[in-house]
Amino acid sequence: MIYFLMGVGLTIIFGMMHFVNFAHGIYYAIGAYICYQFIVWTGSFWIGLLLTPIVVGLLAYVIERVLVRRLYKMDHAVQILITIGVMLIIREGILIVWGTVPKPVSIPPLLSGVVFFGEFAYPKYRLFIVAVAAFIALALWYLLDKTRFGIMVRAGSENPKMVSLLGHDIDRLFAFTFVLGVALAGVAGALISPIRGADAFMGVEALGIAFVVVVIGGMGSFTGALIGGLIVGLVQSFTSGFWPQGTNVMIYSVMALIILLRPNGLFGRA
Amino acid sequence: MLRMENVNALYGKSHILFDFSIRVDEGELITLLGRNGAGKSTTLSTILGLVPNVDGVIEFNGASLVGMPTHQIAGMGICLIPEQRDIFQILTVEENLQLSIKKGGRWQMSDIYRLFPRLGERKKNGGGQLSGGEQQMLAMARALLNDPKILLCDEPSEGLAPVIVQEIVSTLKEIKDSGIPILLVEQNLKVCEKLADRHYIVEQGKVLHEFKSEDFFTREAIAAKEKYLSV
Amino acid sequence: MTRNFPLGFHIGAATVFAFILPFVVPSEVLATEILIFALAAIGCNLLLGYTGLLSFGQALFFGAGAYFAGLMSIHLPFGLFTVLLISTIAGAAIAVIVGFFSIRRAGIYFVMLTLAFGQLGYYIAFLAEPLTGGEDGLLSVVRPSLTIPFIAKFDFATNTSFYYVTAVTFVMAFTLLQRLVDSPLGSVLRAIKQNEARAEAIGYQVRLYKIAVFAFSGAVTSLSGALYALMLNFAPLSNIDIETSEVILFMCVLGGLGSLYGSILGAVIFLLASDFFAELWPRWMLLLGLMLVMIMLYMPGGLWKSVCSLFARLSGTDDTVKKGGANG
Numbered sequence: 038m039i040y041f042l043m044g045v046g047l048t049i050i051f052g053m054m055h056f057v058n059f060a061h062g063i064y065y066a067i068g069a070y071i072c073y074q075f076i077v078w079t080g081s082f083w084i085g086l087l088l089t090p091i092v093v094g095l096l097a098y099v100i101e102r103v104l105v106r107r108l109y110k111m112d113h114a115v116q117i118l119i120t121i122g123v124m125l126i127i128r129e130g131i132l133i134v135w136g137t138v139p140k141p142v143s144i145p146p147l148l149s150g151v152v153f154f155g156e157f158a159y160p161k162y163r164l165f166i167v168a169v170a171a172f173i174a175l176a177l178w179y180l181l182d183k184t185r186f187g188i189m190v191r192a193g194s195e196n197p198k199m200v201s202l203l204g205h206d207i208d209r210l211f212a213f214t215f216v217l218g219v220a221l222a223g224v225a226g227a228l229i230s231p232i233r234g235a236d237a238f239m240g241v242e243a244l245g246i247a248f249v250v251v252v253i254g255g256m257g258s259f260t261g262a263l264i265g266g267l268i269v270g271l272v273q274s275f276t277s278g279f280w281p282q283g284t285n286v287m288i289y290s291v292m293a294l295i296i297l298l299r300p301n302g303l304f305g306r307a
Numbered sequence: 308m309l310r311m312e313n314v315n316a317l318y319g320k321s322h323i324l325f326d327f328s329i330r331v332d333e334g335e336l337i338t339l340l341g342r343n344g345a346g347k348s349t350t351l352s353t354i355l356g357l358v359p360n361v362d363g364v365i366e367f368n369g370a371s372l373v374g375m376p377t378h379q380i381a382g383m384g385i386c387l388i389p390e391q392r393d394i395f396q397i398l399t400v401e402e403n404l405q406l407s408i409k410k411g412g413r414w415q416m417s418d419i420y421r422l423f424p425r426l427g428e429r430k431k432n433g434g435g436q437l438s439g440g441e442q443q444m445l446a447m448a449r450a451l452l453n454d455p456k457i458l459l460c461d462e463p464s465e466g467l468a469p470v471i472v473q474e475i476v477s478t479l480k481e482i483k484d485s486g487i488p489i490l491l492v493e494q495n496l497k498v499c500e501k502l503a504d505r506h507y508i509v510e511q512g513k514v515l516h517e518f519k520s521e522d523f524f525t526r527e528a529i530a531a532k533e534k535y536l537s538v
Numbered sequence: 539m540t541r542n543f544p545l546g547f548h549i550g551a552a553t554v555f556a557f558i559l560p561f562v563v564p565s566e567v568l569a570t571e572i573l574i575f576a577l578a579a580i581g582c583n584l585l586l587g588y589t590g591l592l593s594f595g596q597a598l599f600f601g602a603g604a605y606f607a608g609l610m611s612i613h614l615p616f617g618l619f620t621v622l623l624i625s626t627i628a629g630a631a632i633a634v635i636v637g638f639f640s641i642r643r644a645g646i647y648f649v650m651l652t653l654a655f656g657q658l659g660y661y662i663a664f665l666a667e668p669l670t671g672g673e674d675g676l677l678s679v680v681r682p683s684l685t686i687p688f689i690a691k692f693d694f695a696t697n698t699s700f701y702y703v704t705a706v707t708f709v710m711a712f713t714l715l716q717r718l719v720d721s722p723l724g725s726v727l728r729a730i731k732q733n734e735a736r737a738e739a740i741g742y743q744v745r746l747y748k749i750a751v752f753a754f755s756g757a758v759t760s761l762s763g764a765l766y767a768l769m770l771n772f773a774p775l776s777n778i779d780i781e782t783s784e785v786i787l788f789m790c791v792l793g794g795l796g797s798l799y800g801s802i803l804g805a806v807i808f809l810l811a812s813d814f815f816a817e818l819w820p821r822w823m824l825l826l827g828l829m830l831v832m833i834m835l836y837m838p839g840g841l842w843k844s845v846c847s848l849f850a851r852l853s854g855t856d857d858t859v860k861k862g863g864a865n866g
Contacts, residue, residue, distance in 0.1 A: 114592040125827030199393040204381040293654040
C-alpha cells in the first residue's frame, strides 16, 4: 500500500502535467525525516503524521513555483535529468541537516504488538498502514471522481488550454496537483518511518518500485496505480515464498514484460 | 465593445498578424472571412491571450487584454469556441457542462437541456462518444453556461451535415437575439450572409476589406469575394 | 568545432590530451580513471547526445564489461588484447539485446525499459554469487599481459604502465567513434534526434540505426568497464548499479551533449571535483545537483559548448562560434 501512495502521487503528476518526477523518492525520504523531527519536538507520532504532508506540501509548492513549472513543456529526458539534480540537492541537504546516520522512529505504543487472525499473527502497525492508505485511496477517488476539482484535474490532463479558456487558472491547478502528489509521497514516508526509520537513501528503491507500479498500471491512470500497487505487492509476497532474494528481479521482469506487451500499461491511454 | 487596433502578433519568429484592426459593437454579429491560413483563427487566439508575442491595442469594454493570462480574459466573459471544439473526451457530457457553470450566469443547466434536448439524453455519455454535430452543440452549450459577454466562434459549421448546420445557425441567431455579440470565423458564405451585420475579409494576416451586410452584394464586394475567398 | 576537422586532428588531439593528463592531475590512477570514464560518458553521449535516447542502463554495459574482463583474466589464459576485445564484443551483444527491446517504446517507457534491464542486470549479478562474488564483488582480478610473438612480453603491473594501456585504448576508441559520428551514419543519428518521424519518412530504418547506436554505446561502455576492473584488480557490484548509470549520465550531460570532446571534459571535471572534495566536503554532490539543474536549464550544450564560445569570443572569430553551435 505504501507503493500505491508513492505511485499515485507520481501518476497524478504525470497524468496532469506530463511531468516525470524522478525526485519523487526524495520527498518520501524527507517525509520520514520531518516526521522524525516532529516526534523529537513534540514526542507524538500522530502530530508528525498529520503535519508532515503539510510541510512537504509547502516545500513542493516552493519548488513548483521556482523550478518545476518551467519544465512542463520540456522533453521528458530533460525533466528526468533536472529532477535527478533536485533529488541530489535535497538528499545532500538532508545529510547536512540530519547527519549521515539514519534516524530511528519508534512505533507509537497504541499500535505496537500484533493482532491474531486465527493462527496468523499480523503486526498492528502494518494493518494501520493498510487502513490509512485505503482511506487515502478512497478520499482521492472521491476527490477526483466526484468533485468539481476532480473534473478540472481530469479535464486539465486532457486539454489544459481549454480549461483556461473556460476561465480556470490552469497554473494554479498545476501547482496544486504537484503539491498534492508530492504530499502523498511525504505521507508515505511518514507512515513507513516507524518500520524503516528515516534514511536519506530510502527513496531510491521506493522510486524504482513506484515507477514500476505506475508503468504497470499505465502512466497517469489512478485505477492503474491502484492495480499496479496490488500486482507489485502480490508478486513480492508470492516470490518471497520461494525465492526471497529474487523479488526485485521478478518485479522488474513483470514490468518489462507488461511494457512490451501493453505499451500504455494496463489502464493507460495512448 | 471589443476592439483590436494595429495589432501585430508573432509566433516565435513568424509574424502572423499585421496592423490588424477590427471591432465588434454591442449586439453585433461580425464575421471574419478568408482562406485557410489567412489568420482568422489566430485572431481569436490572440484576443484570448494564447499568442505569446502581441503588440498593439486589444480592448474589451475599455479594459486592455494584452498580456493578461487566458483564464482572466475568459473570466471577463470573452468566450471562445475553438475550431476543434475541444470537448473533453474523458469527461461525460454532464461533467463537460459542470466544468463551465458560473454562479449567477444567465444560462443554467436546466436552460441548456431545454435548448439542446439531445445533450440531456446523452448526459451520461463520454464526450468522445458524441457525433460531430452533438460535439458542436456541447461546445456551444458549454460556452453559454460560462456566462459569455461576447462569443468568439471558430468555424462552427465545419464538417457537419446541412441539417445540423441549420440547427447551429438558428442557435447562433438565438444567442445573438438575446443580445450577446458574436465574432464568427466561417468558411460557409451562406451561413455568414444569413447572420452577419458586418464582414471583414482577411488575407495573410491583414484586414483588407470591411463590408456592411447590405453592401455585401455590391460589385466591389463580389470582386473581393472572388479574389480572396475563391467562390 | 569538431565536425570539419580531419581524422588526423582528432588522433593528435586525443594523443596530446592522453600524454599531458598524467602530469597535470594528482595521480596516475586518477588519470587512468578519467580516461576510462571519458569512454563511458562517450558511450552515453552516443545515445543521448546524438540520438536523443536517454538510457538508464549504461551501468549494465559497464558492469558487464568489468565482470567479463575479470572472469576471463582469472579463469582463462587470454592475453590483454583478447580480453579487451571479447569484453567489447560481449558488451555490444548485450546492448543489441537491450536495444532491440527498449526501442520498441518511446519516451518515458523507453527510459523505464532501460532502467528495468539495468536493474535486472544488477540483481542477477547480485544473485550469481559463485560467478560474480555477489555483494563482495569479483576479487583478485589480474591484469593480463600482452605478448607480441617472438619479440616481447609486457605485463602491466605498475600504474604507469597500465595508464599507457588505457591511453592507447582510449585514443583508438575515441578516434573510431569520432569518425563514426562524423560519418553519414552520425548525420542520420542527429536527424533521428531532431525529428524521428521525418527521418523515418525520408526512408531511414530508424530502428536499425537505433540498435546500431546501442551496439556502439554498449561496446565502448563495456570496454571502459573492462579497463576499470583491470585497473582496480577488482570488479565491485556497484559497477553495475543504478548510481553508476547516473554518474556516467552526469559526466555526459555536464560536459555537453552531442560532442565527444564534451564527454571527456565532463569526466575530467566530475572526477577532479570528486577527488578534490572527497575529504574536504563530502556533501559536494549538492553542488553537482545544482550544476545539473543549471546546465539543463541554461546551458543545454553543456560546458564544452560554453568553452568553445568563450574561446571564440576571446580570439574574435565568429566562425568558431558557428561551428561550435552546429556541433552542439
